[in-house]
């Protein structure tokens with residue numbers, strides 16, 4: 001008799017990955033909402049000193065108020081995308097948090113794509129933050145960390161779904 005192929009999976013359950021994804025997205029959403037609130041305050045009052053301005057080279061206003069703080073630093077002033085970057089963060093994390101509740105292929109592949117995109121955005125912003133603005137904005141760095149954790153979680157969720165499908169397919173073959 002040939003050795004039976006094990007149907008056991010390693011790692012967490014699908015449910016656990018969904019919960020963790022929701023949690024990290026809520027943290028990302030919180031950071032984005034905070035950043036958005038700070039930017040609204042800054043528009044009212046240039047002297048506003050938010051809590052995230054920790055030191056000369058650890059300042060979030062330096063990032064938010066820079067030429068890269070709106071429309072990703074690529075859209076012109078008259079574009080409809082000329083909004084604080086954190087606005088896109090709010091839309092993005094709300095979308096991924098909602099998608100993470102579902103295990104359908106469309107939801108999983110959609111969030112995988114969005115999360116990969118957000119990690120490229122992280123690389124772009126981290127480069128600007130460190131090499132151009134010479135700044136360490138803790139709120140920004142917080143979102144980079146959230147984006148990396150999201151990427152790990154969605155990859156594992158994707159793999160888990162594939163393994164569960166394999167088990168089903170093999171089981172079906174045996175039954176027929």
Ligand SMILES: C/C(=C\C[C@@]12O[C@]1(C)C(=O)c1ccccc1C2=O)CCC[C@H](C)CCC[C@H](C)CCCC(C)C
Nearest residue numbers: 032035063068069085086089091117118121125140143
């Ligand atoms: C704190 C936050 C945005 C503020 C911001 O902090 C960022 C980004 C940053 O690093 C930075 C550096 C240098 C200058 C300015 C800044 C910033 O101002 C919110 C998370 C944004 C998240 C990283 C964006 C993800 C965007 C998706 C790629 C968009 C997908 C499109 C969706 C609308 C569907």
